[in-house]
Amino acid sequence: MEDPDRHPTTWEEVARTHGRRIYTFAYRLTGDPHDAADLAQEVLMRVRRGLDGFTPGSFEAWLWRITHNAFVDEHRRRKRRPSVPLPDEPDRLAQAASPPPDEVLASIRLGDDVQKALLALPPDFREAIVMCDVVGLSYQEIAEATGVPIGTVRSRIHRGRRQLREWLG
Amino acid sequence: MSHPGELLSAWLDGEVTPDESDLVRLHLGTCDDCRREIGDLVAARRAVRSLPMLESSAFVVPPRSGAAPSRWRAVAAVAATVAVLGAGVLLGRPDHVTADELIVPHVELSSRTQAGVAP
Numbered sequence: 372m373e374d375p376d377r378h379p380t381t382w383e384e385v386a387r388t389h390g391r392r393i394y395t396f397a398y399r400l401t402g403d404p405h406d407a408a409d410l411a412q413e414v415l416m417r418v419r420r421g422l423d424g425f426t427p428g429s430f431e432a433w434l435w436r437i438t439h440n441a442f443v444d445e446h447r448r449r450k451r452r453p454s455v456p457l458p459d460e461p462d463r464l465a466q467a468a469s470p471p472p473d474e475v476l477a478s479i480r481l482g483d484d485v486q487k488a489l490l491a492l493p494p495d496f497r498e499a500i501v502m503c504d505v506v507g508l509s510y511q512e513i514a515e516a517t518g519v520p521i522g523t524v525r526s527r528i529h530r531g532r533r534q535l536r537e538w539l540g
Numbered sequence: 541m542s543h544p545g546e547l548l549s550a551w552l553d554g555e556v557t558p559d560e561s562d563l564v565r566l567h568l569g570t571c572d573d574c575r576r577e578i579g580d581l582v583a584a585r586r587a588v589r590s591l592p593m594l595e596s597s598a599f600v601v602p603p604r605s606g607a608a609p610s611r612w613r614a615v616a617a618v619a620a621t622v623a624v625l626g627a628g629v630l631l632g633r634p635d636h637v638t639a640d641e642l643i644v645p646h647v648e649l650s651s652r653t654q655a656g657v658a659p
Contacts, residue, residue, distance in 0.1 A: 406598055422614035485587045503553065504588040510555045525555065529546035532584040533577075539587055540580070 378430035382419035385434070390415070392506055393438060399501045402490045413441045435508060435516035439498065446494055488534055488538045495529035503528055543567070549581055563595055 381387045386397035394413050417437045425433060474477075489497050495517075502508045502516065514521040544564050550556050551564040568575055 391593055391595060395594045396606070398594050398596075399591065404596075405593075411596060485591055490587070494574075501587055504585055505591060509603065510550070510553070525550045526546050529549035529581075532581050535582040535587065536580040536614055 378425070380422070380423055382415060385418050385422070386415055389434060393434075396438060396506055397442070398435065399486070399489060399505055400494075400497060401445075402486055406445075410445055412443070414438045417441060429512075429515070431508070432512055432515040434510065435502065435506070436518075439516045440516075451513055464522075484539060485535075486507055488535050491538065492531050494535060496527045496534070499524055499527035500531045500535075543571065548574065548578055549585075551579055551584065552578070 379388060390411070394407060394411040397410040397414070398404060401410060403409050414437055417440075418434065421433075421437065458483070489501070494501070498517065499513055502513045508516065510521050510524045513524045517524070544551070544567055547556060547560055547564055551561060556564065568578065
C-alpha cells in the first residue's frame with residue numbers, strides 16, 4: 372500500500388504526477404499555450420533546484436507555493452514589458468442582455484468565454500479561483516501557497532465568482 | 541440579520557465551520573436575495589470546473605545533465621506532435637485533434653474527471 376506521506380523524490384516524478392495540473396494552472400492563468408509552457412517549465416526547473424532541500428511536510432503546499440511564486444515573478448516581468456497587451460475585457464459578455472437561466476447555463480459551458488472571463492479578473496482573484504476550482508486545492512492550501520490569510524482566499528474566491536457570473540450571465 | 545456575503549462561496553465549497561454553516565442555512569431559509577446569489581455562485585463555479593484539463597509537452601523529461609530550455613522546447617515541439625497524433629489514434633477520435641493543436645503544445649482532454657482531478 373502506498374504511503375500517503377510519500378512525496379516525489381525526483382523532478383521527473385513531479386513532472387509525471389503533477390505536470391498536467393501545473394500546465395493547466397499555467398494555461399488558465401496566462402491564456403496562452405506558449406506562455407503556459409514557459410511558466411510550467413519554469414516551475415519544474417525550480418522544483419528541480421529545490422527538491423533536494425525539501426523537508427518533510429506538505430509536498431502539495433510546497434509545490435504550489437513554487438508555482439505561485441513563478442506566476443508572480445512572470446506577472447511582474449510582463450508588467451515591466453508594456454508591449455504585451457493586457458487581456459481584453461469581455462465587453463461582449465458584459466454588455467449582453469441577461470438571458471434566461473437555461474441559456475446562461477448553456478452559454479457558460481463554452482470554454483472560450485469562461486477562459487476570457489478568467490483572464491479579465493484581477494490576477495489574485497484568477498489565481499485563487501483556478502487553484503480552487505481547476506487544481507482542486509483547499510482554501511488552507513491556497514492560503515499557504517499564496518502566502519495570505521485564509522480569509523483573503525475566501526474573499527478572492529467569492530468576489531471572483533461574482534464577477535465571473537456578472538460577465539458570463 | 542445581515543447577509544452572509546462571502547461566506548456563501550465558502551459554504552458552497554464546504555470551507556466553513558459548523559456554526560457558520562448553520563448561520564448560512566438559517567439565512568438562506570429567509571432571504572430570497574441570498575438564494576439567488578447562491579444560484580449565481582453555483583453557475584460561476586460550474587463554469588470554471590467545466591474547463592477541461594490540458595495536456596502539454598512541456599513536461600518532456602530532459603536528461604539528468606540538464607539541457608537548455610530552448611533545447612527542451614525543440615524536443616517538446618516534436619513530442620507534442622507525436623503525442624497529439626498518438627492520442628488521436630489511441631482514442632479513435634482523430635476529429636478531436638485540430639490543426640492548431642498540432643502547432644501549439646497542448647491538447648485539451650475531455651473532462652476533469654478523466655484527468656483524475658477530484659470534482
